[in-house]
Structure formats: structure tokens, C-alpha cells
Amino acid sequence: MLKEIIRPFQYKKMKHLNIEDTKSKNKQKSRIYFSTLKRIWYFLSSNKGLLFLVLFMVFLSSALGLLGPYLVGMAIDDYIVTRKMDGFVTLLVSLGVIYVFYSLSIWFQNYWMIGIAQDTVYTMRMRLFQHLHKLPIPFFDKRQHGELMSRITNDIENVSSTLNSSVIQIFSSLLTLIGTVAVMLWLSPLLTLLTLIIVPLMFFGMKWITKRTGPLFKEQQRNLGELNGFIEETISGQRIIKTFSQEKKVTAEFLEKSERLKAAGFWAQTYSGFIPKLMNVLNNLSFAIIAGIGGILALNGMISIGVIVIFVEYSRQFTRPLNDLANQFNTLLSAIAGAERVFEILDEEEEFKNERLLHELPQVKGEVEFKNVTFSYEEESKTVKNINLHVYPGETAAFVGPTGAGKTTMINLLSRFYDVDSGSIYIDGHDLSKVKKESLRKYMGFVLQDSFMFQGTVRENIRYGRLDASDAEVVEAAKLANAHSFIIRLPEGYDTVLSQEGSGISQGQKQLLSIARAFLANPSILILDEATSSIDTVTELKIQAALQKLMKGRTSFVIAHRLNTIQNADRIFVLDEGRIIEEGNHDSLLKKKGFYYQLHGKAAASEA
Numbered sequence: 043m044l045k046e047i048i049r050p051f052q053y054k055k056m057k058h059l060n061i062e063d064t065k066s067k068n069k070q071k072s073r074i075y076f077s078t079l080k081r082i083w084y085f086l087s088s089n090k091g092l093l094f095l096v097l098f099m100v101f102l103s104s105a106l107g108l109l110g111p112y113l114v115g116m117a118i119d120d121y122i123v124t125r126k127m128d129g130f131v132t133l134l135v136s137l138g139v140i141y142v143f144y145s146l147s148i149w150f151q152n153y154w155m156i157g158i159a160q161d162t163v164y165t166m167r168m169r170l171f172q173h174l175h176k177l178p179i180p181f182f183d184k185r186q187h188g189e190l191m192s193r194i195t196n197d198i199e200n201v202s203s204t205l206n207s208s209v210i211q212i213f214s215s216l217l218t219l220i221g222t223v224a225v226m227l228w229l230s231p232l233l234t235l236l237t238l239i240i241v242p243l244m245f246f247g248m249k250w251i252t253k254r255t256g257p258l259f260k261e262q263q264r265n266l267g268e269l270n271g272f273i274e275e276t277i278s279g280q281r282i283i284k285t286f287s288q289e290k291k292v293t294a295e296f297l298e299k300s301e302r303l304k305a306a307g308f309w310a311q312t313y314s315g316f317i318p319k320l321m322n323v324l325n326n327l328s329f330a331i332i333a334g335i336g337g338i339l340a341l342n343g344m345i346s347i348g349v350i351v352i353f354v355e356y357s358r359q360f361t362r363p364l365n366d367l368a369n370q371f372n373t374l375l376s377a378i379a380g381a382e383r384v385f386e387i388l389d390e391e392e393e394f395k396n397e398r399l400l401h402e403l404p405q406v407k408g409e410v411e412f413k414n415v416t417f418s419y420e421e422e423s424k425t426v427k428n429i430n431l432h433v434y435p436g437e438t439a440a441f442v443g444p445t446g447a448g449k450t451t452m453i454n455l456l457s458r459f460y461d462v463d464s465g466s467i468y469i470d471g472h473d474l475s476k477v478k479k480e481s482l483r484k485y486m487g488f489v490l491q492d493s494f495m496f497q498g499t500v501r502e503n504i505r506y507g508r509l510d511a512s513d514a515e516v517v518e519a520a521k522l523a524n525a526h527s528f529i530i531r532l533p534e535g536y537d538t539v540l541s542q543e544g545s546g547i548s549q550g551q552k553q554l555l556s557i558a559r560a561f562l563a564n565p566s567i568l569i570l571d572e573a574t575s576s577i578d579t580v581t582e583l584k585i586q587a588a589l590q591k592l593m594k595g596r597t598s599f600v601i602a603h604r605l606n607t608i609q610n611a612d613r614i615f616v617l618d619e620g621r622i623i624e625e626g627n628h629d630s631l632l633k634k635k636g637f638y639y640q641l642h643g644k645a646a647a648s649e650a
């Protein structure tokens with residue numbers, strides 16, 4: 043209980059930090075807010091016509107909203123006080139008509155605005171998704187996947203709900219505000235000025251609140267993204283979590299992240315919760331001013347009773363839009379925070395962006411050369427250092443070495459998922475830095491450790507290798523990959539639907555399907571990342587036989603985890619700490635009695 047009571051003070055510490063942090067960055071932030079708003083406008087502006095209609099309806103509803111109370115005041119002064127019935131009925135009917143049109147205009151502005159909002163976020167979501175698929179691998183390597191997902195779902199949803207309601211509210215509040223003040227000034231400048239006393243109070247109150255809520259909403263969105271990322275990770279890593287009995291640890295981590303989200307949410311909501319309270323106080327203050335001073339003015343014959351009624355009604359109309367504006371401002375801030383996170387990704391440079399001056403790689407024979415290649419993922423340490431190698435068309439090259447030696451990195455560089463820091467890589471004599479990446483990858487095929495399967499039929503999954511392949515070609519590829527026999531034993535054969543990530547078939551069967559994919563793609567250069575997971579001997583033999591067939595006539599690079607599978611490789615490159623320390627074929631390397639010999643000895647011992 044005591045913990046519950048003191049908890050808000052823990053949040054207080056965090057809030058304090060946030061505010062201090064943001065103080066110095068305030069100016070820069072408003073510039074960012076403005077440019078984000080401009081970008082949202084860019085998305086909105088594709089519906090300019092409808093937006094114009096919405097604005098017209100907002101204008102109409104604001105004008106009718108002003109007219110109503112004015113007519114009520116007139117009814118009091120001209121008919122009720124003077125007890126005249128002539129024209130009273132006509133005025134009542136006019137009031138009725140005004141309210142009907144008022145309601146209709148409100149309905150239409152909402153209806154159209156929801157359409158515009160949905161259309162806008164649809165475009166945004168689509169752009170974001172398309173853009174994501176144009177981003178380079180390093181972008182994904184550096185980020186949590188769930189956090190990225192959160193940007194496409196939560197953040198965009200946030201923009202959507204704000205556009206649905208806030209845009210109209212903001213315009214209608216502004217118009218109502220201007221109209222109300224104008225009519226009030228016309229009726230009684232003195233009473234108007236006195237009523238407006240609450241404006242500076244409101245202004246400073248709101249400024250105090252929004253200065254705190256803005257960063258907190260941003261923090262809330264960020265924490266939500268992080269939490270989503272973590273949830274995604276723990277769901278996809280369930281097997282590992284269970285295997286290592288890490289449930290308690292992930293739950294503790296989840297709680298910590300949830301606490302942070304709760305803390306940001308707590309303060310964001312607490313501060314924005316002050317707004318209605320503040321408005322209430324100011325409303326009552328303005329009512330007291332109008333009733334008190336208005337009464338005195340009426341007693342002195344300076345204004346009529348009707349004017350007091352109009353003022354009471356208008357002052358409510360006047361504080362409501364101010365109130366709405368402030369509320370909407372908060373929602374808008376939170377949407378801008380969401381939009382900013384979306385635009386952040388849209389601003390990431392596309393992988394193929396600066397390739398206009400590069401040329402297409404012509405049909406590849408498969409000669410690969412690395413010349414003095416050096417590369418690092420992080421500034422501090424080099425991952426691969428001064429690599430020189432030459433592989434001829436049709437040869438099989440293998441990378442071996444301890445874990446972390448740089449084997450996968452070599453493949454990352456060859457496929458240009460990452461770019462070399464210095465040195466060059468050539469395919470058939472073409473410097474890879476001068477060819478379009480897409481044309482390079484067209485000639486490359488991958489059979490990776492983790493054979494990813496998409497949700498869909500077996501046939502569709504194989505066809506992923508070449509989308510225009512016919513059904514017969516798919517079956518042919520499956521036969522070459524030794525996968526046909528197991529596929530036809532599946533309940534629906536080639537039409538069996540694989541659930542997401544291919545659960546329902548074994549690891550080895552997934553490998554066979556990914557080999558079939560590679561057969562279909564028919565690449566000139568093949569990358570094989572050997573499976574490390576244990577696969578039963580029969581399937582293992584099938585995989586080996588299929589791979590031998592697949593490698594025939596193609597330049598192949600094998601990332602070898604088990605040395606017995608690469609004994610026939612033409613060239614074996616032994617890597618250690620990012621350097622090639624030995625090179626040769628199996629026999630010559632064994633004779634050398636160096637690092638490979640030792641590795642082989644260890645491997646043989648561990649397999650015995």
C-alpha cells in the first residue's frame with residue numbers, strides 16, 4: 043500500500059528529468075513540429091477538394107452556432123420582455139431550422155473528414171511499407187523488429203485518430219472563437235473585455251501544461267514501441283525462452299518496460315487531466331463576471347437582459363473552443379510524435395537510391411575476386427582485414443574458422459548487404475561498387491541456415507525463387523532438390539499450407555524446400571550457409587546430395603560449420619579474427635598441419 047502511495051513520487055523524478063532535458067531543445071522541437079505538420083499536410087493535400095468541403099461545413103456550423111444564441115437573446119428582448127407574440131413563432135421556427143442545418147453540417151464535416159483521414163493514413167502506411175522494403179540490411183540489423191512494427195501500426199493509428207477528430211475541432215474552434223469575440227465586441231465592448239480577462243490566465247495555464255505533456259507523449263510512444271518490440275521478440279523466441287527456463291527473466295524485463303510506459307502514461311495523462319479542471323475554474327470565473335458586471339450594466343440601462351443571456355451563452359461557446367483547442371493541441375502533439383517516428387523511417391535512405399550512374403551486371407560466369415578488402419560494422423574494430431581471394435567460375439569455395447571469424451561477413455560483402463570500407467570485390471572483372479545491387483543479386487542464390495518459409499502453400503513457397511515459374515517447373519525444382527517425395531506425402535501435397543515460418547514441416551524439410559527455391563532461381567553464384575541444427579541422417583544425406591547437384595556448374599560459397607561437408611571444395615579459406623590465415627584444398631591444408639589441421643582434429647574429435 044505504502045509503495046502505491048509513494049509511487050507517483052518516483053514518476054515525479056522521471057518527469058523532472060524529461061522537462062529539464064527538453065527545456066534546452068524547445069526551439070529546435072517547435073521547428074521539427076512545424077516541419078512534421080507540413081509533411082502531414084502534404085499527405086492530406088491529395089484530398090484538397092474534400093478538405094475544402096469540410097472547411098465550408100465547419101464555417102457553416104460555426105456561423106449557425108453563433109446565430110442560435112443571438113436569436114435567443116433577440117427573443118428575450120423583443121418578444122418575452124415586451125410580451126409580444128407577433129413574430130415570436132417565426133423566430134422559433136427559424137431557430138429550429140438553424141439547429142437542423144447546424145446538425146447536418148456537423149454530420150457532413152465528420153463524415154468527409156473521416157474519409158480524408160482514412161485515405162491519408164492508408165497512403166502513409168503504404169508508403170512506409172514500400173519504403174521499408176527498399177531499406178538496406180544494416181537498417182534492420184540495428185533495430186528491433188517489433189519496434190518497427192509499432193511504427194507502422196500504433197504510430198500511424200495515432201495519426202489516424204487525430205486526423206479523424208482534431209483537424210475539424212481545431213478549425214471549428216478557431217472560427218467559433220473569432221466569431222464569438224467579434225459579436226461580443228459589437229454587443230458590449232466593456233463586458234467583452236472583462237470576459238476576456240480569463241484568456242491570459244488560460245494561456246499561461248495551457249502553456250504550463252503542454253510544455254510538460256508534449257515530451258511525455260513522445261516518451262509514451264517510444265516506450266510503447268520498445269515494449270512492442272520486446273513482446274514480438276519474446277513471442278518469436280518462445281522456444282529458446284522455455285528451453286533455458288528464462289520465463290522469470292523476460293517477465294522481469296517486461297515489467298520494467300511496462301513500468302516505464304506506465305510512468306510516461308501516468309504523467310502524460312495526469313498533466314492533460316489538469317486541462318478540464320482549469321477550464322472549469324475559468325468557466326465559472328467568466329460566468330461570475332458576466333452575471334455580476336452584466337447585471338450592474340443592465341440595472342444602469344447600459345445593456346439589455348437579452349445581451350446578458352447572449353453573453354452567458356457565448357462565454358460558454360468561447361471557453362469551449364479554447365478548451366477544445368487546448369485538448370486537441372495535446373492530441374495533436376501526440377500525433378505529431380507518432381508522425382515524426384513514421385517520417386524518421388521514410389527519411390532513411392533507400393538502398394538503391396544513388397545507383398543511377400551505375401551499370402547493370404551482364405550475364406555472370408562466376409569469377410569472384412576480393413582485393414585488399416577491409417570492413418568494419420563499428421568504427422572501433424575491423425571485422426575483416428585486407429582480404430585477398432580469387433575463385434574461378436564453377437568452383438566451390440568454403441569459408442571455415444571459429445565463430446565470429448568473419449565468414450558471414452564475407453558473404454554480406456559479396457552480396458553487398460554491407461559495403462567494403464576499402465579495397466574492391468570483382469565479379470567477372472566488374473567492380474561491385476560500380477554495378478547496380480539489384481542486378482548483382484539477380485545472379486546470386488542463397489540457401490541459408492534459417493530457411494524462412496512464408497505463410498502459404500508449399501508451391502508458393504518454392505515459387506518464391508522465381509515468381510513466373512510454371513507449376514511443372516516448381517515440381518521439377520522440387521525433384522532436383524530431393525523434396526518431391528516428402529511433399530507428395532503431405533496432406534495436400536504441393537497445396538499444403540505452411541503456417542507462418544513453416545512450422546508443420548521439419549527443419550531438414552525446410553532446407554530441402556529452400557534448395558528447391560534456389561534450383562528455380564538458377565543463380566550463377568550460390569551462397570550456402572550450412573545448417574548447424576541437427577538433422578536426421580536420411581534427410582542430411584538428401585540435403586547433401588541435392589546441394590551437390592545444385593552446386594554443379596555454379597560458383598559456390600559455403601559457410602562451413604562442419605568440416606566433413608567441404609572436403610571436396612576447390613578452395614578452402616581459413617579465417618581467424620577477420621584475416622585469411624590459410625588457403626588451399628582439404629588435402630593440402632591437412633598436410634600443412636596448421637590451423638585447419640587443428641580445427642579438423644577438434645571437429646573429428648567432437649563428432650566421434
Ligand SMILES: Nc1ncnc2c1ncn2[C@@H]1O[C@H](COP(=O)(O)OP(=O)(O)OP(=O)(O)O)[C@@H](O)[C@H]1O
Nearest residue numbers: 183419420425443444445446447448449450451452
Ligand atoms: N550486424 C552486425 N553489427 C555489428 N557487428 C556484427 C554484425 N554482424 C556480425 N558482427 C560481428 O562481426 C564479427 C564477425 O561476425 P560473422 O557473423 O561474420 O562471423 P562468423 O564467422 O560468420 O561467425 P559464426 O560462425 O558464428 O556465424 C563478430 O565479432 C560479430 O560479432
